[in-house]
Amino acid sequence: MKNNVKKIARFVTLILIASPSISHAGAFLNLDLGLTGWTIVGDGTPLNTINGSVSTDTTTKSITVSGPVSNTYTYNVQSGAVITTISPSNSSFNDWSVLATNLGITQAQIQTEIGASSLGGSNSTGFSPTNYAYITKNFTLAAGSYSFGWAYVANDYQPYADGIFFSYSDTNNASNSKFVILARNSQSSSSVAGTTGYPTNTVVVDSYGSTAFHTYTFTLSASSTYKMAFGAFNNLDTSTDPVFILTNEAGQVIGNVIGGSLIGTADTQASLHSLAPKLRTYYNRQTIATNFANMNTYDCDLFDAKGVCVSVGGQQTYVDNPSSNLTSTVVVAGYKVSPQIRIGGFLNQDINNNTVSSVHMSNANPLMGLFAVWNQNEDHLGYQVKIANAYQDKDVTTTRDVLGTSEAGTGSTTLNTQSYVGELSYAFLANEDKTLVRPYAAIRYTRIKQDGYTEQTSSGVTAPLTYSALEDRSTTALVGVKLNHKLAEKVNLTGSLGIEQDLYHRVDNLTATGVSGLTSENFNDNIKRTRPVASIGAYFMPVKNQRIAADLYYQQLPFQSTGSATAYVNYTIGF
Secondary structure: OOOOOOOOOOOOOOOOOOOOOEOOOEEOOOOOOOOOOOEEEOOOOOHHHHHHOOOOEOOOEEEEEEOOOEEEEEEEOOOOOOEEEEOOOOOOOOOHHHHHHHHOOOHHHHHHHHOOOOOOOOOOOOOOEEEEEEEEEEEEEOOEEEEEEEEEEOOOOOOOOOEEEEEEEEOOEEEEEEEEEEEEEOOOOOOHHHHOOOOOOOEEEOOOOEOOOEEEEEEEOOOEEEEEEEEEEEEOOOOOOOEEEEEOOOOEEEOOOOOOEEOOHHHHHHHHHHHHHHHHHHHHHHHHHHHHHHHHHOOOOOOOOOOEEEEEEEEEEEEEOOEEEEEEEEEEEEEEOOOOEEEEEEEEEEEEEEOOOOEEEEEOOOEEEEEEEEEOOOOOOEEEEEEEEEEEEEEEEEEOOOOOOOOOOEEEEEEEEEEEEEEEEEEEEEOOOOEEEEEEEEEEEEEEEEOOEEOOOEOOEOOOOEEOOEEEEEEEEEEEEEEEEEOOOOEEEEEEEEEEEEEEEEEOOEOEEOOOOOOOEOOOOOOOOEEEEEEEEEEEOOOOOEEEEEEEEEEEOOOOOOEEEEEEEEEEEEO
C-alpha cells in the first residue's frame, strides 16, 4: 500500500518573462515577476488560490520523500535566482492527445520520446499516464542556444514510472518543435532493464529517487516566437506526485541525492569511448619522454681533470594529436670511469603541463634514468656500446564526460613507465675529417602500466566504475645514423635520421565494470609499427670544458597518427 505524502504546491513561483524581442541567446528565464503571463494547466482554480498561496523560493528548501525510510531532499537556490516547483497534484488532465495540441507539437513526437506505439494504455515502457500539469508561455527568441536548470524528485517507486518534460514549438513553423522527457522513474527495477525503450538522454531514477541539478541546453535554428512548456506527470496512479524543480540557473542539492539515478549502458559506454583517446595522450607523452631521454640527448661526455660532467637544461615538447605541450627542466651528470668507460644519470622534472581535459597527471617522482657507455677508443671513434634506462611514476586522476545519463565519475591511480635500451654504433670521420658519422642499431623495451582503480562515490556519482589495469608493452628495433659536423672552430652542427620498427607491441583494452553491459574499449587502434625519427642541432664551445647546445627532435608515435617535436637547450661543463 503506498504511503500518502503531503501534496507539494504545484507552482511555487516561476520567473519567466519574455521581452518583445530577445536579440541574444543564452538565458530566457527571468526571475522577477512570478508566473505573470504564464498559462497554468493542471487545476481550474485561479493562480492566486492554487493551494492557498503563491510564494517565491529564494532560499534553502526541502521536500520530504516518503519511501520505506522517510528522507528529506534539500536544495539551495543559486544566488540571485528563484525556483518554481511543478507537480500534478489533484490534476484531472490526462489526455496526451490534447496535450500535444496545446503544446503545438505532434502526438508522434511524444510517442517517440516515450517509446510507445500509442499514448494510452500500458506498453513496453510502462507508460500509462494518469494525470499531468504544466505551465506554458510564448517567447520571442533569436536563433541560438538557451538553457535552464532543473532537478527531479520521484516520490514514487517502480513500476510507477512518473516523470517530467520540456517542450518548445515555433508558432510560425510547426515542424520546428521538440518534446523531451528530462527525467523519469524506472519502470521495473534498479537496473538498466528498467529503462528499456527510454530515450538515451532521459535521466532515470530508481524507487524514491531524485537527481542533482542539471543544466539543459537547446538550440533554436531560427528567430521566431516559441511556445515553451514545462510539466510533470503521474503514471499508473495518482497517490504520490513527482516534483519538477525548475530555475534559470542550476542550484545545489544539500547532502546525498536520494536513491540515485539509473545509469544507461549506452551513455556510460560513450563516456568510456571519450575517455580512451585522452588517456592514450598520456601514454604517448611517456613514450616521447623515454625515447628522447635514451636515444639522443641525455648524455654527459665532456670531462676535465676530475672526470666529472654536469649538464643543466630546459625542454619543451609539443604533441599534435590532440594538441598539448609540456615544459620541463633536466639535470644530467656523468663520471669518467676510465678512458673507454663513462657512466651517468639524469632527472627530468615537469614544470608546466598543458594538455587534454578530463585527465590530470602529475609527477609522483621525476623521470629518472641511468646510462653506461663503452668506447673502443678514447677519442670515441670505432665501436661504441651504450645501455640506458628510464623510470617514472605519475599520479593520474580521470573524470569521465557526462553524456546523457552517464556520470562524471572521478578516480585516481598511478601510471608507471619503464624503458630499457641497448645500442651498438660505429663512428668514423669523413669529409676531410670534419664530419663524424655514427651508424647505429638499437633495441628498446618499453612498458607503460596504469594500475586498476575505482571511481569515488558521491552525490553525483551513484554507480562508480572500476577499471582494470591498463598496460602497453613494446619491443622496438631502431637503425639510423648520427652526424656531427665541425662548422667552425668552436661551432658544430649535429643531426640524426632513423627508423624504428615494432617487433612486438601489445596494448590492453580499456575495461571497466560497475554498469551492466559495458564492453571493453579498444586502446590500440591504428598502431603505426614503422616510424621515422629525426633530429637537428648545434653546439658552441667557448672553452674546451664548456658547451652550450640546442637540439630539435621529431618522432612519430604508434597511435592516433600522432607526431611530436621536442626542443632541448642545455649547458654542459666538465670538471
